[in-house]
Amino acid sequence: MPVMHRRTCLKGLWAALALPVSAASNPIQLHVDLEVDPAKEKELVANFRKVFRPTISKQPGFASVRLLKLRQAVVGAAPANAPYRLVISFQSEEQRQTWVASEDHKRAWPPIESTLRGAKLVAVLYDTV
Numbered sequence: 001m002p003v004m005h006r007r008t009c010l011k012g013l014w015a016a017l018a019l020p021v022s023a024a025s026n027p028i029q030l031h032v033d034l035e036v037d038p039a040k041e042k043e044l045v046a047n048f049r050k051v052f053r054p055t056i057s058k059q060p061g062f063a064s065v066r067l068l069k070l071r072q073a074v075v076g077a078a079p080a081n082a083p084y085r086l087v088i089s090f091q092s093e094e095q096r097q098t099w100v101a102s103e104d105h106k107r108a109w110p111p112i113e114s115t116l117r118g119a120k121l122v123a124v125l126y127d128t129v
Contacts (some may be wrong), residue, residue, distance in 0.1 A: 027063045028096060029089045029126045033082035040115035044084065047111035055108040056088065061095025064088075081118060093125070 036044050048067045056065050068085040070078055079085075090096040099105055113120070 026128050027089045027091050028093045029087060029128060030096060031124045031126065032086040032088070033079045033122045034084040034086060034112075034116055035081045035118045035120055036084050036115055037117040041083075044112065044115040047115065048086075051111050052108045055104050056099065059090075059095070059099045059102070059104065061091040062099075063090055079122070082122065086112075089128075 034044070045067065053065055053067075056062060064087075066087045068087065070083045070085070072078070088096065090099065
């Protein structure tokens with residue numbers, strides 16, 4: 001293995017070891033059911049792809065983000081009036097809260113929120129196990 005590649009691998013290993021065990025292995029997930037105005041579905045998807053996802057993906061502790069569109073309930077009932085679900089994962093809840101308080105969030109969230117109606121959303125926080 002070339003020396004430079006070995007150093008890069010070791011830097012990554014040391015960075016991973018520096019994280020608290022809970023942050024390294026058990027990120028949080030926020031599931032947000034969105035009550036979207038049917039006339040604004042394309043706008044929601046465009047805002048997610050062009051503004052929200054690129055902005056959140058640069059945040060410290062960011063793990064992943066997905067926008068899901070409900071196809072059908074297989075067992076039980078689907079969430080009422082929520083055809084979309086936003087699933088956000090950060091390495092810790094504290095990092096997610098820092099994102100929510102940031103100027104980036106203040107710019108990225110309003111274009112998503114502008115496509116919502118009624119009760120707008122339900123948000124549920126999970127710890128991964």
